[in-house]
Amino acid sequence: MIKLELLKDIDMLYALKDNQGNILAISQYEQTGSVVVDVSDPDVMEFLNNQNKIHSPEQYLNNSDGNIGRILEDLIELLISQNTIRFTDLPEEAQQKLMNRKLARSARSLLMGDDPTDTNNNSILLDDDTI
Template sequence: MLYALRDKDGKITALTDRAIPDAQPANPSDPEVMAFLSLDGENFAANDFLDESDLSTIRILEDLIDTLIDRQIIRFTDLPAAAQRKLLSRKVARSLANPDSEDPGSSDYVQDNMFIREDEQLF
């Protein structure tokens, strides 16, 4: 079930999957819900949307993993070997695709963009 929080004018301000105080049941196909999610209600196809959003979602997950590693919540080596290889491959490909996005000569860039740190091993 989907629930909507509304402002004093009745406009949706948040959606949740839990019945929290002041939340009202909402139909996912309701035009107001679609507008809140910036989805085209008339031409919306869930499978097409999921396919199109996969790439951006993957990038979000990569950034999340990088953040968890940077904050030492997990170690790169805690990930399965196949995941390590995939993440390293994508990181290398991104650096090749966007060589001008940072100054590779700066020590901050090198420190922040290390693929594997000294205390980690790939295998």
Template structure:
């Protein structure tokens, strides 16, 4: 079941999978839900939507992997070598895209372990 939270004007402002105070049950195919998700035109194709959102989803997964490594929940070397190479290549490419000014604007300096995808146990990969 899907639940919607609404603003004072009655427009959907959030969707959740669990009932929360002030939320109402809605159907995924409801026009208001589709409007909220911006997938409301008649030419909507689930396949095209998934394909167009793949890049953003991949970035989320990469962020999750980095968090898990930083918290020592998984080791970089737990991944197959092909995955390790792909993760490193993508991290390197992103570092080239990040402007230096953004790096300097970080309000909190990161510990060395959090700013790199490898930890000491993983150095043998290099």
């Protein structure tokens, strides 16, 4: 169940609805055709809760794979930043995959207008590492 305190920092929500008034999508950002909705509205709460329903262990694992991958990337970056491992200690294939994902995230950040000085966008390589 979605808890209201998780949404307390959100000033306003916008919903896209179908012709019958059913919520199709909710966003923090206004979109063409969206309407302002209150977070405590029962329809909003039902929509948010239905987005998190998992019907089987397989579905849960499939849904969480991307999150686990990102956690592992962050862990590798942390270990590198603490000089526990070097980027070049990783197998070449792993280095390439991590670099490709880092480049994709950086490109996405630029397209989204994120702050380029944000430390989360720094290269996975340290000064003395090379590919």
